[in-house]
Amino acid sequence: MVPHRLSAGLDVGVGFCVYICVRVRVCVCVRRLSKLVFYAGAFQSWMQSLETEPQQFDRVLSSMCTEPHPAARAAAERFLAANPGDPGTYQQVAELEQRAVELLGRVASLSEPAGYITSGGTESNLQALRIARNRSATDDPNVVAPTSVHFSVRKAADVLNLELRTAPTTDHRADPAAMAELVDRDTVCVIGVAGSTEYGAVDPIPAIADLAADADGDPTCHVDAAWGGFHLPFTDHDWSFADAPVDTMTIDPHKAGQAAIPAGGLLVRSPAMLDALAVDTPYLETTSQASLTGTRSGAGVASAAAALAELWPAGYRAAHERAQDNAAWLADALRERGHAVVEPTLPLVAAELPGSTVEQLRERGWRITTTRRGAVRIVCLPHVTRSMLRSFVADLDWF
Numbered sequence: 001m002v003p004h005r006l007s008a009g010l011d012v013g014v015g016f017c018v019y020i021c022v023r024v025r026v027c028v029c030v031r032r033l034s035k036l037v038f039y040a041g042a043f044q045s046w047m048q049s050l051e052t053e054p055q056q057f058d059r060v061l062s063s064m065c066t067e068p069h070p071a072a073r074a075a076a077e078r079f080l081a082a083n084p085g086d087p088g089t090y091q092q093v094a095e096l097e098q099r100a101v102e103l104l105g106r107v108a109s110l111s112e113p114a115g116y117i118t119s120g121g122t123e124s125n126l127q128a129l130r131i132a133r134n135r136s137a138t139d140d141p142n143v144v145a146p147t148s149v150h151f152s153v154r155k156a157a158d159v160l161n162l163e164l165r166t167a168p169t170t171d172h173r174a175d176p177a178a179m180a181e182l183v184d185r186d187t188v189c190v191i192g193v194a195g196s197t198e199y200g201a202v203d204p205i206p207a208i209a210d211l212a213a214d215a216d217g218d219p220t221c222h223v224d225a226a227w228g229g230f231h232l233p234f235t236d237h238d239w240s241f242a243d244a245p246v247d248t249m250t251i252d253p254h255k256a257g258q259a260a261i262p263a264g265g266l267l268v269r270s271p272a273m274l275d276a277l278a279v280d281t282p283y284l285e286t287t288s289q290a291s292l293t294g295t296r297s298g299a300g301v302a303s304a305a306a307a308l309a310e311l312w313p314a315g316y317r318a319a320h321e322r323a324q325d326n327a328a329w330l331a332d333a334l335r336e337r338g339h340a341v342v343e344p345t346l347p348l349v350a351a352e353l354p355g356s357t358v359e360q361l362r363e364r365g366w367r368i369t370t371t372r373r374g375a376v377r378i379v380c381l382p383h384v385t386r387s388m389l390r391s392f393v394a395d396l397d398w399f
């Protein structure tokens with residue numbers, strides 16, 4: 001028999017152990033529960049972040065992209081899973097790409113349209129320079145461009161190991177005489193910009209093409225009309241394949257072409273020029289590929305084809321005229337308020353505003369950027385309406 005006191009002691013001991021066990025279990029449970037609550041909360045906010053609405057365009061004034069046309073949006077959604085990088089397997093989207101290139105060729109007056117829908121102007125510029133480098137025999141290649149050239153050319157030169165030589169501009173336009181001084185027998189490409197990103201300037205493309213034609217190293221003439229290409233057909237500027245012996249061109253449907261991103265465009269004067277880009281692709285149904293990326297966006301290609309089919313030429317003309325009117329109105333409004341304005345060649349207004357005003361406008365939600373020289377640049381893309389510009393000017397008056 002266990003003595004009474006001992007048994008009481010044992011009871012207390014057992015009770016204490018049970019108490020400790022229960023407490024530990026409760027603690028573990030509470031900790032697990034709080035972890036669960038934490039993860040559930042984190043999961044919920046992650047899900048909510050996925051449901052975040054994209055930005056509105058009602059205060060976006062400096063972007064080179066715009067809202068896609070409804071036809072382009074619908075086409076993009078239909079072809080989300082198609083891969084134009086494998087045209088043998090994805091034949092429908094490959095046909096749409098041919099159609100897009102054909103229509104882009106019409107925009108740029110290219111008689112035998114060849115090229116492809118890229119991921120954007122950066123890829124188009126890079127591929128144009130790759131063509132130029134690959135068809136040349138020099139082992140010390142350089143490229144000559146005006147200082148106004150888009151920074152994507154700097155990236156391309158870096159990737160392709162090309163020396164980029166830039167010549168000063170006059171009134172924001174390329175100066176062919178200044179460029180001529182930089183051209184030598186190792187020059188593989190001479191670049192002109194038809195619609196510069198900072199000032200909307202159009203370089204003298206025929207003079208730049210002549211520079212290429214006269215150079216010893218037989219360089220290509222590349223025109224970067226990434227944004228300007230959808231405005232220039234409705235102006236008197238000489239910029240296209242019909243206006244000069246241009247070899248390659250960047251012209252991006254996902255800018256003023258109103259296609260969904262990503263839809264850039266590379267055009268080449270003759271289909272054979274693409275051979276300089278071709279690599280073997282043994283495991284695909286088609287065994288050669290000229291594009292830079294392998295798998296590509298079917299959405300971008302389909303949306304480019306849809307936007308071009310819908311808008312070329314009447315829709316683009318109407319968009320250009322509206323944009324040019326808006327640019328002229330804004331330029332006048334800013335001049336009346338005493339700001340220096342660069343006369344808009346294309347629908348892009350560059351104006352001198354005090355830095356503090358620019359900051360205040362940004363704080364009020366206006367998405368505006370400045371050029372390297374500090375001018376505010378407003379790009380009149382289709383989403384930029386007159387009433388938007390009126391409220392921008394009203395905000396400006398307020399400061």
Ligand SMILES: Cc1ncc(COP(=O)(O)O)c(C=O)c1O
Nearest residue numbers: 064120121122150152197226227
């Ligand atoms: C003239 C020009 N070229 C090239 C590019 C690069 O295009 P992306 O941003 O589509 O690569 C831009 C972009 O704004 C541009 O304005």
